[in-house]
Amino acid sequence: MSSADHNSRSMENGTRRVEVDRSRCQGHNRCVALCPDVFEPDEFGYSVVRLPEVGREFEERVLMAERNCPENAISVS
């Protein structure tokens, strides 16, 4: 993630953009456990973002997913 992403944390309309770097994800599923509304596992257990733009109701949860990912595979901007 670039520092610019870190700095522009909140988009203007109050939504956040959520991404999983599939080359880093190893299927720990910490994100799925923390926020199943936004992340879901594929057939091999790797994380897929089902809701790439989230509103305030999921903001804290997707930030938790980002902080708890052991592979640093999640970015929230």
Place this chain on the structure above:
Amino acid sequence: MSSHASDEHVRTLARDFSHHDEGLDVAFDVYRELRSRCPVGRSERYGGFWFVTRFDDIHRAEQDWETFAVAPGMLLPPMGHVRPGIPIDIDPPRHTAYRRVMLPAFTPQQIDSVEPLVRRTARELLDGVAGTGPVDAAERYAIPLPMMVFCELAGLPIADAAMLGDWIDRIFYVRTHDYADTERAAAECCAYLLDHLRRRRSGPLRDDLLSRLLTAEVDGRPLSDEELVDYGFVLLTAGLDTTSWVLRSSLWYLAQNAEDRARLVAHPELVAIAVEEFLRCLSSVQAMARTATRDTDLNGQRVSKGERVLLVFGAGNRDEEKFADGDRIVIEREPNPHMAFGVGIHRCLGSNLARRELRVGLEEFLGRYPDFSLAPGPVPPWYGIGPLPLHVSRGSLR
């Protein structure tokens, strides 16, 4: 202590460093000292190896699978098997295809369908825990829960559980001092598996792990008998005592920390997050080994091609640079991106199952017995799957 004596002390700690047996009695103090004074050091145990104790160094090595290969084996000392285990001891490219065979069986969706079995098994075991005297929570609960669930998932008879448990003991808890016995146990275990797989092949396929192996294809062909055994051996040995250990160590902690226990009883929704903290601090897999495939540098330490490198997850998971107050167990710790299951391409294949067994196992125990403490006597070790005698008070019956 003079600085000379202190240097000598650190050299001794490094030289004798072990992540097994009595080394675990003092592990957390040793980790702290090594992280600050000797983050990458050389032990003379188990044939000699470099150990890595800081979170960032371990994380980096785990991601760099080309420099830090798992061959000839991830375990140090090894598990007594005549060939590398599949997929744990295999490097890419073969690793990738092998792993994909079993990944679909351990996704969270699959584990959702296993949860009722885990809960039912936990409740049945807890029915047997009632009594007046101290209860050995390891023997009565932490050991049989993962075993019974695994037998069901694998399609092995529950009647064989005692035999499987004996092999596990000899494979994991004897290998440091009687490797010949570990080899015998591994051979017996593999002969048992081969016999099962052959008989299964001629019968109807079922919805279980062994059937999945039998129908698997790698590079467009079925697995050979040797591959079936090498994979089955890893499935059998990887997920039994490891999960039992953490279930036991979690109960060991909760028996001594009434406030945390009461909080989890009052808020069962916090058990999942507490499990992550028990995994961070009291986990079974304290370290895994790699082999350097080329000369390399680890935090300033030169490591030569062919040398063994031990990634000490248990030390990295307490690294203050990563986790504030890292030696303290904080059941609601957040963030907690620990690497108890390893990181990178060899992330524990069964981690979703292990996490579910731990969460459900603790939910059920706390729900049934909200009040328990260590039985009188010496405090049992935090590690291993030895006895954990608890004084258990009956809570409200549900």
